[in-house]
Amino acid sequence: MPSSRKVVQKVLAVETDEGEGSKVRRSIGSPQLRNLTPFLMLDHFHTPTGAGFPDHPHRGQATVTYMLEGVSLHEDSAGHKGTIKTGGVQWMCAGRGIIHAEMPQYGDNLPEPRGLQLWIDLPKEYKMVEPSYQELDPEQIPVAYPQGEDGPVKIKVISGKSHGVESPVRPLGGCWYFHVIFSKAASVFQDLPAQWTAFIYTLKGQLRVGSDPTVYQPYHTLVLSSAPDETGVELTATADDTEFVLIAGEPLDQTVVQYGPFVMTSREEIHKTIIDYQYGRNGFEKAHTWRSEIGHRR
Numbered sequence: 159m160p161s162s163r164k165v166v167q168k169v170l171a172v173e174t175d176e177g178e179g180s181k182v183r184r185s186i187g188s189p190q191l192r193n194l195t196p197f198l199m200l201d202h203f204h205t206p207t208g209a210g211f212p213d214h215p216h217r218g219q220a221t222v223t224y225m226l227e228g229v230s231l232h233e234d235s236a237g238h239k240g241t242i243k244t245g246g247v248q249w250m251c252a253g254r255g256i257i258h259a260e261m262p263q264y265g266d267n268l269p270e271p272r273g274l275q276l277w278i279d280l281p282k283e284y285k286m287v288e289p290s291y292q293e294l295d296p297e298q299i300p301v302a303y304p305q306g307e308d309g310p311v312k313i314k315v316i317s318g319k320s321h322g323v324e325s326p327v328r329p330l331g332g333c334w335y336f337h338v339i340f341s342k343a344a345s346v347f348q349d350l351p352a353q354w355t356a357f358i359y360t361l362k363g364q365l366r367v368g369s370d371p372t373v374y375q376p377y378h379t380l381v382l383s384s385a386p387d388e389t390g391v392e393l394t395a396t397a398d399d400t401e402f403v404l405i406a407g408e409p410l411d412q413t414v415v416q417y418g419p420f421v422m423t424s425r426e427e428i429h430k431t432i433i434d435y436q437y438g439r440n441g442f443e444k445a446h447t448w449r450s451e452i453g454h455r456r
Contacts (some may be wrong), residue, residue, distance in 0.1 A: 159211050159221075160347055160389045160390055160392075161333075161349070161359045161387050161389050161390075162347070162367075162368040162369065162382065162387045162388065162392035163356065163367070163368060163382040163388045163390070163391040164367060164368040164369075164373070164393050165358075165367050165368070165370065165374075165380045165381070165383075166378070166381055166382065166383050167191070167198075167380070167381035168298075168378055168380055168381075169188070169190045169378065169379045169381075170185075170190045170375070170377060170378055171183030171184060171185040171188075171200075171202055171359075171378070171379060172197075173204075174249075174444065176201070177204070177447035178209065179204055179205070179208055179209030179210070180204065180205045180206075181203065181204040181206070181211040182200040182201040182202065182203045182204070182361075183201070183203075183206075183377055183403075183436060184199065184201050184202075184391075185202075185238065185359065185378075185379035186198065186199055186200040186201065186276075186357070186379060186387070187199030187200065190215070190380070192219065193381065193414070194279050194355055194357065194381065194408045195279065195407075195409045195410050195414070196331060196333070196355065196408065196409060197276065197278060197279070197355065197357070197405070197407060198275070198277040198281040198414070198416065198421060199275075199276070199277040199338045200217060200274065200276050200277075200280050200315070200359060200379060201274070201275045201276075202273075202274055202359070202361075203271075203272065203273055203274070203275060204270065204271075204272045204383050205230075205262040205270065205271045205302055206270055206419075207259075207264050207270070209262065210259075210260065210453070211259065211260040211261065211263040211451065212259050212261070212450070212453035212454070213257055213258070213284075213340075213448075213450050213453045213454075214258070214259070214260045214418045214419060214443065215222075215255065215256065215257045215419055215420070215435060215442040215445065216250075216251070216252035216255070216256055216257075216258070217252055217253040217254060217255045217256075217420045217421070217422070217435075217441065217442075218252065218253075218280055218420060218421035218422050218431075219252055219277050219278060219279055219280055219284075219421040220249065220250060220251045220252065220277070220278045220280060220329065220330065220331075221248075221250045221252065221275060221276070221278075222247065222248070222249050222250075222274075222275065222276040222277075222278065222316075222335065223242055223247065223248045223250075223260065223273060223275050223277075224246075224247045224273055224274045224276075224316065224329045224335075224337070224403075225242045225243060225244050225245065225246055225247075225268045225270065225271065225272075225273040225392070226244070226245075226272045226273045226274065227244055227270070227272040227273070228244060228262060228269045228270055228271030228272060228273075229241060229242065229243055229244065229262070229263040229264070229268055230261065230262050230263065230271050230273070230288060231244045231262075231263055231452045232248065232258060232259065232260050232263050232452075233258060233259050233451060233452050233453070234256050234257060234258035234259070234289070234434070234450075235256055235257040235258065235444040235445075235448040236256060236289055238291060238295060239287075240256075240291075241263070241342075242273075242293070243296055244269075244296065245296030245299065245314075246293070246294060246295045246296050246298075246299070247294050247299065247316050247381065248291060248292075248293045248395070249291065249293070249317070249327055250289070250290075250291050251280070251286065251287065251288070251289060251291075251329075252280075252283075252289055252292045252329055253280070253285070253286060253287040253288055253289045253359060253441070254285070254286040254287065254288065254289070254298055254440060254441035255289070255431075255435070255440065256289040256441070256444045257432065257444065257445060257448060258450070259450035259452050259453030261405060261452040261453060262350075265389025267433075269382070272358070274359070274403065275336075276405065277328070277340050277421075278331065278333060278407060279331075279410055279412075279414060279421055280327070280330055280331060280421075281319070281331050281410055281412070282410075282412050282423050283332065284330045284331070284443075285332045285422060286378050291409050292326075292327050292328070292329075294316075294325075294326070294327065297327075299314050299315065299316060299325070300315045300324070300325060300326075301313065301314055301315065301323065302315055302320040302321040302322065303321075303438065304320075304321045304402065304444050305346070306434040309344075309346065310340055310341050310342040310343070310344040310395075311338065311339065311340050311341070311346050311395075312338075312339050312347075313336050313337070313338050313339070313348070314336065314337040314338075314339070315336060316335040316337060317329055317333055317334055317335045318333070318334025318335060318336070318406070319334070319349075320334075320336055320348060321422065327411075328344055328447075331407070331408055331410070332351065332407060332408035333405070333406070333407040334350065334354075334380065334404075334405065334406045334407075335404075335405050336348065336403065336404045336405070337401070337402075337403050338393065338401065338402055338403070338404055339393035339400075339401050340363065340398070340399070340400040340401070341373075341398065341399065342395065342398050342417070343356040343394075343396055343397060343398060344370070344394070344395055344401075345393065345394040345395075346392075346393050347390055347391070347392050347393070348349065348390050348391055348393060348404060349389060350388075350389070350390045350391060350406045351366065351406060351408070352384075352386055352388070352389065352437050352444045353369075353384045353385075353386055353409075354402070354406040354407055354408050354409065355382050355384065355406065355407050355408075355409050356381075356405065356406035356407075356436055356445075357379055357380060357382060357404075357405055357406075358374075358379070358380040358382065358393075358402050358403065358447055359378070359379050359380075359402060359405075360374055360375065360377060360378050360380070360401075360402045361376055361377075361399040361401040361402050361403070361410055362374045362376055362399055362400055363376070363395055363396075363397045363398070363399050363400025363401060364395065364397040364400060365393065365394065365395060365396070365400055366393075366394040366396055367380060367382070367391060367392070368391065368392050370393070373396055376430060388408045389437045391404070392425070405424060410418060415427065415428050416428075417431070417432065420432070420435075
């Protein structure tokens with residue numbers, strides 16, 4: 159019989175300022191939830207007109223940007239440009255080093271951009287790989303219907319597998335990422351790899367997890383248990399129009415040493431990263447010469 163995980167920690171994501179005029183609700187990466195391997199940070203962002211995230215570097219992690227509303231442009235020092243539309247995702251592996259800008263797009267017919275950005279630690283052996291992108295437009299993200307297409311629940315499979323549906327995204331290191339949408343109150347069981355770190359971030363409606371009667375409201379990160387016999391998680395929406403993301407990742411047995419957007423496994427590696435960035439080498443060759451077009455528009 160399937161055995162459900164349960165909630166072992168709850169963190170409310172309180173909105174704060176970030177970037178140039180942006181607002182974020184941060185849970186993972188906050189003082190309340192600093193360590194949740196392999197996850198480093200989860201931001202639920204809102205970028206009003208004039209806000210954004212201009213040119214900035216990364217090394218040693220992957221960043222996953224999932225647009226809930228609106229449109230965001232991106233551009234990087236390797237010559238990559240693109241647009242993330244509502245319901246689309248960009249999975250960027252920063253690897254040895256990249257500089258990029260993420261700027262929202264505004265217009266009369268566009269909602270203010272809102273989305274989720276997740277930072278995932280890279281396994282030590284992948285810290286210095288070449289940067290890469292995996293991008294899916296909304297229509298390219300496969301959807302699972304556990305109770306049929308006319309049923310009350312659909313699951314957007316951003317990565318991993320759900321009810322026989324598999325995403326084409328192939329992360330460096332195991333990670334499953336689902337956007338679960340209930341149109342009506344109902345229950346569904348989602349399988350998860352045993353003993354992977356897993357959490358839920360609530361977006362709308364009301365949710366119960368496992369057999370616990372507690373009802374969770376929006377903007378909470380719910381860390382799940384990871385006992386060897388727990389095969390997945392029972393999810394019950396107790397209100398119509400309930401939405402959340404369910405994310406699981408393979409834990410990493412390595413030290414995390416972070417300095418802003420640089421994530422390595424020792425102080426020595428961080429020191430080397432800072433020197434590389436200052437001197438423009440080992441992945442940061444364009445650190446002092448490249449300027450994005452989108453990050454400097456006004």
